[in-house]
Amino acid sequence: MTENLKEKILFIMLIQFLIYFGFSMIIPVMPELVVVFGVSTLHLGFIIAIYSIASFISAPFFGTLSDRIGRRPLLIGGLFVFMLSFLVFAIFSNSLAVLYISRFIAGMASGALYVATTSMVADITSIETRTKYMGLIGMAMGIGFVFGPGIGGLLASVSVSAPFFMTAIIIFIALIFSVLKIQETYRSNTDIERGITVQKEYFIQPVGILLVATFVVMFMMSGMESTFQLLGKEKIDITPGEMGVLFFIGGIFNAIIQGGVIRKLKDGQEYGAMIIGQAMALIAFIMLPFMTGLFYAGICIVLLMSGNALVRTLMTSQITKEARHHEVGKMTATTYSLDSLGRIVGPIFFNILFLIHYGVPFVFGALLVLLSTFFIYQYYRKRGQVA
Known part of the structure; x- marks a missing residue:
């Protein structure tokens, strides 16, 4: 890694850490807000969903925009709007109405930020080294998610608005840092005709299979996250504190996988690592309905989050490799839109299945693992990398 590339990657890692640390600080506060407002707990699901809906809507627009004006304006603008959304609600x-508005605005800004940062990594890395650096970025995001909720929970003891004020301050620091330190990574090719490729055309190419797999994996994981605590309550009477510890431990393993295992993978080794990740998720989904205790639940969470870290990061890296230079923004935006769509429908569908029987959503999750594994296999088969 050259010093210049190393410096750029470290800057992007820091930005991602600050973004996800700030965002995850408010997670412990959301259920408390429902209590404060004295409204139905259904609002908690709607508040989470509206963020993903906004991301789903905005990402394609920002993807096209980033391939025209560059990544840096999108990053700076996204950080400013992201900061504003938290400050307004604080x-x-x-x-309650302002909370909905602020979460919708934050969701739109997150679409811009994902496109900008992921495209930046694709811009400055080669095909051979991209997986390694995507893993480092994923590690920074994971560490932010590990420590954010804990700090947010402490601040919530002061007031429900304190985590929102602190998040706004952290994002403001990231904004100033970006203005001073982050340089444009995109070099436009004026010889390329605009508008040759649109997102829908990706789905008739081999990469379309991987894009569909991205949706299935996020649908599966977001559904699991929304019903895991319900299962724990049903089977072992798990407490919110114990739940937080489990996800903290899972987050640590996620960061280790991203920064350790993925970083050491060479170009061409992605398929085998994805299959291992899928196998880990499959074992966890099969185990979950038979949960017997906290340690057992912890094993399931570690398997799920470690497997997901392998699969999602490697799929994102592989998808960016498929894009031509002037289409990286659109490709990453398509990926993020599918992620967001999975986050919208996954929790709803899995919670409906939970009403039938507590084991049904996890059996269904195991079937989704097999389906997404088939898609991954088909992608690499069409690429001639597996028999």
Whole structure:
């Protein structure tokens, strides 16, 4: 790694850490807000969903925009709007309507930020080294998610608005840092005709199979996350504190996989690592309905989050390799839109299945693992890399 490339990657890692640390700080506060407002717990699901809906809507627009004006304006603009969304709610924290508006705005900004940062990594890395650096970026995101909720929970003891104020401050620091340190990574090719490729055309190419697999994996994981605590309550009477510890441990393993295992993979080794990740998820989904205790639940979470870290990071890296230079933004945006769609429908569908029987969503999750594994296999078969 050259010093210049190393410096750029470290800057992007820091930005991602600050973004996800700030975002995850408010997670412990959301259920408390429902209590404060005195409304149905259904609002918690709607508040989470509206963020993903906004991301789903905005990402394709920002993907096309980034391939025209570059990544840096998108990053700076996204950080400013992201910061503003948290600050607005911190000031008007007694309004449920403002919370919905602020989460919608934050979701739109997240689409811009994902496209900008992922495209930046694709811009400055080669095909051979991209997987390694995507793993480092994923590690920074994972570490942010590990420590954010803990700090947010402490601040929530001061007031429900405190985590929102602190998140706004952290994102502001990331904004200033970006203005001063982050340089444009995109070099436009004016000889390329605009508008040759649109997102829908990706789905008739081999990479379309991998894009569908991205949706299935996120659908599966977001559904699991939304019903895991319900299962724990049903089987072992798990507490919110114990739940937090489990996801903290899972987050640590996620970061280790991203920064350790994935970073050491060479170009061409992605398929085998994805299959291992899928196998880990499959074992966990089969185990979950038979949960017997906290340690057992911890094993399941570690398997799920480690397997997911392998699969999602490697799929994102592989998808960016398929894009031509002037289409990286659109390709990453398509990926993020499918991620967001999975986050919208996954929790709803899995919670409906949970009402039938507590084991049904996890059996269904195991079937989704097999389906997404088939898609991954088909992609590499069409690429001639497996028999």
